[in-house]
Amino acid sequence: MRTTILLFLLSLTFNMLSSQEIQKNRVIILTDIEADPDDTQSLVRLLLYSNEIDIEGIVATTSCWMTDKINPQSITKIIKAYEKVQPNLLKHRADYPKAEKLYALVKQGLPKYGMKGVGEGMDSEGSDWIIKTLEKDDERPLWISTWGGVNTLAQSLYKIEKTKSKKEAKRLISKLRVYTISDQDDSGIWIRNNFPDLFYIVTPGDDYGSATWTGINSYIKGIDNTTISNAWLAKHIQQGHGPLGAAYPDVSWGVEGDTPAFLSLIPNGLNNAEHPEWGGWGGRYKLYKPDFSSTRKGGSIVKIEPETRPIWTNAIDNYIRFIPKEYGRSVKKDTAVFKGYKETLWRWRDDFQHDFAARMDWCEMSFEEANHAPIPILSHPEQITVKAEETFTLDAFESTDPDGDSLSFLWFNYPEAGTYKKPINVNGVENAHMAHITAPKVDKEETAHFILKITDKGMPQLSAYKRVIVTIKPN
Template sequence: MKLMFIAMVGLLTGDKIAYADSAPERTTYKPRVINTTDLGADPDDEQSLVRQLVCANEFDIEGLIVSTGCWKKRQSSTVMLDRIVDAYGEALPNLRVHAEGFPSVEHLRSISVLGQMGYGMSDVGEGKDSPGSDLIIASVDKDDPRPVWVGCWGGANTVAQAIWKVQHTRSADELSAFLSKICIFDILGQDDAGAWIAKNFPKVLYIRATGVYGWQPSDEYLDEHIQNHGPLGAVYPDRKWSTEGDTPAFMHVYPNGLNDPTKIDQGGWGGRFSLTKKTSIKSMSAVKEEERAYDPYMMSSNTSEGSEAIKRWSNGYDNDFAARMDWSVTGDYSEANHHPVAVVNGDATRRIIKASAASGSSVSLQAEGSSDPDGDSLTYSWTFYQEPSSYNGFVTIENSDSPSATITVPADAAGKDLHVILELHDNGAPNLYAYRRVILQIR
């Protein structure tokens, strides 16, 4: 599958590096996202929806599906969802002053539907189709090469019903094509349907995130920056257990320059995940023994860093949320802060940059041309991100706090790759961040 936001570009080095055949496009990649949410089980789903809607311009949101899970085994309406979407509609005129691409409230209402109203695999099969499962099928069937990311904030049985329907009504090749476009981000495993999918359709990119706690902002932050901000702040409830446990599902695909979400080991706002699937990624305790019928099944899950892989970016995502809530309450562009644009070696997109370099060489990375729409000054930081890199030694970066940095490629790095992150922020209030990842493939 070709992803539009990855480019090979030439870099300035001590020896010659081949450039790509053509310059990268100046477009911004938007991931396609569908949420299934067990609204009413825990206030954290409502919280996560508010955060997602104030950054809705960054995604193509194709489904908001009310579904069930082990803590909410029956659903009957979209009333809770409709209330949050209505609040978004009130804030939308202000949001559109500050950024392009926010979807209309009419679009969000049209994709706000019920999924499976019963629990787990007991509500999957013949005659079990739902508006939610039909929506998933229609979305995946679109003539669009981008994958569809289904976030399972509760159980996974609505996407399981969609897969079941396609399996039983289409050819093997058609089923394979359908499955190749689905990526699933499952929060903690909240029914047995995820195990059924992983067992029977192992080629589906299936992440079960377990490191979803420990990164969250404080109650004081929420009081100051979120809950007192207009109609969307009013529908952001106090936490009952943990804040925004479902947010990593869409933060993983947030197109901010940090990661390609299909390369799940790269790491970004939603965490970092192992390329090695495991058989021991079990559901929440309330699912009990239901999954055992599908043992063994294999899934990808968090690396050993757990939620620390999210928390390392806390200034970026906390300030992003606070600034966007500011947008939601003012129609004056000058009264809020806006994101800077990070440019690396002339590439102003958010795509991952890949290039080849020789061991022992020097690589010059230039952020000249980076800018801020408000005219704020910029602070630069270039770092070697060791965890996703295959090279495990020390890497020297000269002038790491300037627009122009030089990477000294270790002499023993041949055959390895180095992940270098540019993180820059403005001096506005709150500081807003932009990122670029450069992957140096060493020969």
């Protein structure tokens, strides 16, 4: 009895600490499920984070790979698997939704391709649901996480423009945030051209090799790619993890190509969905009008057209890893520099894969048996102001772990996320709970982002973060 009570209190404390001051992101999923097994893979992962994200709808849609068919029954099938493990998930976090709530969120778009399904008389259950959700008394942004074609959203926008006043239409559209996995029908460019103020993240066109999101499943030379291997997926996700793991299909094209469309909605201390330029699990993006006219066509029926407005799209990171060291200081900087847009995403890949594996363990294991992410706690605000050439200290001494695991600390500057683009090194050691840093000399006010990554020594090893934004004022 004492053990049961202790575990309950640990779980309760974990839930309270993890949810402090965190506003969940709202999302509606548009999925061409069954066009590729990766939609099903991504849905399995999404449901394991349904306690962290407010899922407002899951809409079956078409795409360039499945132009005249939708498969809502395939969504329902995965929710049924979730229903069987949800009682055990509640042992780990108390806010996993009941399956009944999720069943009610499954909606249908039209079984029509792209702009053939947009216009007068083209309303669908899915397009009307987007509008209804936007009209709810909820001031939080509504994310549209698009895994296939986007014509269901295009029809919602068409109807809003036709039936609402200009003021009301502007208000509703201002609440929308869109992340599209490339262009998988011809309605994406129509949306961007006709709604120039709409918040839109995409690598335009159908050349997937040019897309940031492919960092989730690209084989990267010079690093260990184990966590996207078929053997790793079989061991940590598919087999021995209950009905939800068993529902995770083998890779056919690329593992979980749709998952980046919601990864940055997960509140982990690093992600900030409203600031794609800051970087996070879903990648980093800049707001500009890109020219992808020189990229090769990816082989779909999507017509590639020039962009007419700024969008959130590919950004470049210069990434230098910290790697384990066998003796002495436990980490050291790698000698290799990785540069590119996929780097903004795969740099976090092992972290989010381990987190996924741990949550899959939650489907079967007790709280005591499983691992849970550490809880980083700063001894100062997450935004501080210093003067140029001043030395300041960042500290996470009070950080804790819900399982009592030993913790490893790592502090590093993320130059691309701030306005000051030159790297700022930590003085002395980067892997203690306390980091001493000297602000650079600046001629104007600048910002610099410092990331704290805390990793436990449980199995699998789990990481959590804090982002400290330092404003540097000139002397």
